Amino acid sequence: MPEYIYRAVDENGVLVKNRVQDKSKQNLIKKLKENGLMPIDVTQVSFGKYKRTGIKRNETNIDEIMQIANAQVGREKTGRKFSTIEKINMTLSRTEKVTERDIVIFTQNLYLLKKAGFNNVHALSTIIQSTENITLKGILEDTLAGVEAGDYMYTTMEYYSDIFPYIYINLIKVGELSGSLEESLRQAVEYLDSSTELTKKLKKILIPNIAQFVILTVILFLGSMYIVPIIQDVFDQVGSTDQLPSYTIAFSNFLRKIQENWLIPTLIIAAIIGGIALYIKTPRGKYKWDYFKYKMPVFGKLIFAIDFSRLTKAMVLNLKNGMRIQEALEISKNVVKNLVMLSIIETAINNIIVGDSWVDPFEKSGLAEPMITEMLKIGMQTDLPTMMEKLVEYMEMDIDQILDRIVKILPQILYSIIGVVIIFITIVVLVPCIQVYMGTFLLSAAGF
Numbered sequence: 001m002p003e004y005i006y007r008a009v010d011e012n013g014v015l016v017k018n019r020v021q022d023k024s025k026q027n028l029i030k031k032l033k034e035n036g037l038m039p040i041d042v043t044q045v046s047f048g049k050y051k052r053t054g055i056k057r058n059e060t061n062i063d064e065i066m067q068i069a070n071a072q073v074g075r076e077k078t079g080r081k082f083s084t085i086e087k088i089n090m091t092l093s094r095t096e097k098v099t100e101r102d103i104v105i106f107t108q109n110l111y112l113l114k115k116a117g118f119n120n121v122h123a124l125s126t127i128i129q130s131t132e133n134i135t136l137k138g139i140l141e142d143t144l145a146g147v148e149a150g151d152y153m154y155t156t157m158e159y160y161s162d163i164f165p166y167i168y169i170n171l172i173k174v175g176e177l178s179g180s181l182e183e184s185l186r187q188a189v190e191y192l193d194s195s196t197e198l199t200k201k202l203k204k205i206l207i208p209n210i211a212q213f214v215i216l217t218v219i220l221f222l223g224s225m226y227i228v229p230i231i232q233d234v235f236d237q238v239g240s241t242d243q244l245p246s247y248t249i250a251f252s253n254f255l256r257k258i259q260e261n262w263l264i265p266t267l268i269i270a271a272i273i274g275g276i277a278l279y280i281k282t283p284r285g286k287y288k289w290d291y292f293k294y295k296m297p298v299f300g301k302l303i304f305a306i307d308f309s310r311l312t313k314a315m316v317l318n319l320k321n322g323m324r325i326q327e328a329l330e331i332s333k334n335v336v337k338n339l340v341m342l343s344i345i346e347t348a349i350n351n352i353i354v355g356d357s358w359v360d361p362f363e364k365s366g367l368a369e370p371m372i373t374e375m376l377k378i379g380m381q382t383d384l385p386t387m388m389e390k391l392v393e394y395m396e397m398d399i400d401q402i403l404d405r406i407v408k409i410l411p412q413i414l415y416s417i418i419g420v421v422i423i424f425i426t427i428v429v430l431v432p433c434i435q436v437y438m439g440t441f442l443l444s445a446a447g448f
Contacts, residue, residue, distance in 0.1 A: 002141045004028055004044050008037035023145040025138075026159060044138040098136045098163050104192045106136065107168075111185035120147050120181075139163060152176045167191060167310065170334035177331050180317040187313055201407060209414035216421045221255060223429035228252040244432050251428050290339045294367055298409060302402045303338075304367050309395040310335045311345070312388055319385040326352045340367075369398075 005019050006028065016037055022028040025042055032039050106127060113123035124144040131137040139160050146156040154173040157164045168188055175184020228248055258265055279285035294304045314332035319325070326349055333345045344365050348358035359380065363373040372391065379387030 002044055002138050004042055006032065006042045007040040008032050009040060010037055023149075024142040024156070026142070026156075027145070044135070098133060098139070100192065100196065102133050102136050103164065103168070104189070104196070106131070106140070107185060107188050107192060111182065111189055114182045114185060120153060124153075136163075165195075166337055167335055171310075171314070173334055174314045174317060174331055178318045178321045178323065180321060183317055187310075191310075198403070201403070202410075205407065205410050205414070209411070209418065212418055213414070213421060216418065216425060220421065220425045220429065223425065224248070224252045225255050225259065227429060228432055245427075248428050248432055287339045287343070290341075293338065294340060298406060298413070302399065302406065304341075305395060305399045305402060307336050307338055307341050308368065308372070309392065309399060311341070312392050312395060316385055316388050316392065319388070325358060325384070329358070340365075 002024070003019060003021050004025065006017070008016050010016060020028065022031070025044065028042060029039050032042075109127050109130075110123055113126060114120075118126065121144065124140055124147060128137060128140045128144065131140060139156075142159075143153055143156040147153060152173070154169055154176055157169045157172060161169065168191065171184050171188045171191065172181070175181035175187075178184075228244065229252065280289045294300050296303075311332055314335045315328045318328035318331055323331070329345055329349050329352075333342060336342060336345070344361045344367075347361040351360060352358050357377075357380075359373055359376045362368045362376070363370075371394070375387055375391045375394070376384075379385075379391075
């Protein structure tokens, strides 16, 4: 059973600290509140050699400890003293991060065990024994306790939304509610793998080019702010009548004014960014931001295709398990987070209720390709689950093609931006440097 260290305050504001065992973090928080304590911090501690064994899974243990804890209010000096090793172990348990690789390995193992016929309790128990990450092990212990109590796995995962991605949790939810957890786990593995692969591809393209852009921009600013004034001083000292190009002087003066009054532009930029961030948090702003995601250059079509593909895959699972289209849409919409897509799905559900076509909202949105809506219409007249499986295959090929185009186009866009910066550096900074190198200013200084 997991062990936790908690800090809480009672009704009088007195701090209570203790180390207890309970079947889950949620259950412990509930019991603390029932005993008149408001939790401040509940942290799971190490398993390993300090995990107590032989204690039955019941509520008596925590209830007895709560009575002891209430009796020890304000008497922290008389509490148990942890050894140095235990303190190190508890510190590690607080800081050990659950990586994306940990989630991938857990999902792959769970998928293989489910495919081999293991039930959820047996599968989770088997994975917990081989899990090395202390934090993840504690989360899986909580999940197992919830499953043993009759809950779904996704209900505990939702509590750990900072560990499991939103889409991942809802893929598990769709699988559990539709009775196709094995297939949902396979999709979750594909989702994690594709996300990792896409991230690697984009990093490979973006990081080197962004680094070049930053370096060139720094050269431009430093050259304009420091080198250009030095060159002009050289002209003045030797008595030359030559002048630097007007655009070089203008840009240098512009940067100098910004440097002298840096607070004003900083506040303006901060206000603009803050205003946009606050607007996006509003329902209207969030909707417009999500709509922009679908219409943005380069990545817009990819984002929509990925969301629609996830929705289609989830619907196939539900339809194959005998759900009606309305129920399939209700459950499948959980795999999508974009408000625009969610509003289209809600409209489709309303259309079903009033007897209209649920495909029309996708068609009228202007976001789905005509091929997609035509395949759905044909499926409604023939075999919808089979046609949607074909649609999933079509969407996967479409996503691959879009990714290939992005991989080809994105470097060209970045190279164009870098090229503009290089040209600007050449005109503003290098031309004066070449002028000094050629020494033509000495001729005017000598009266020629």
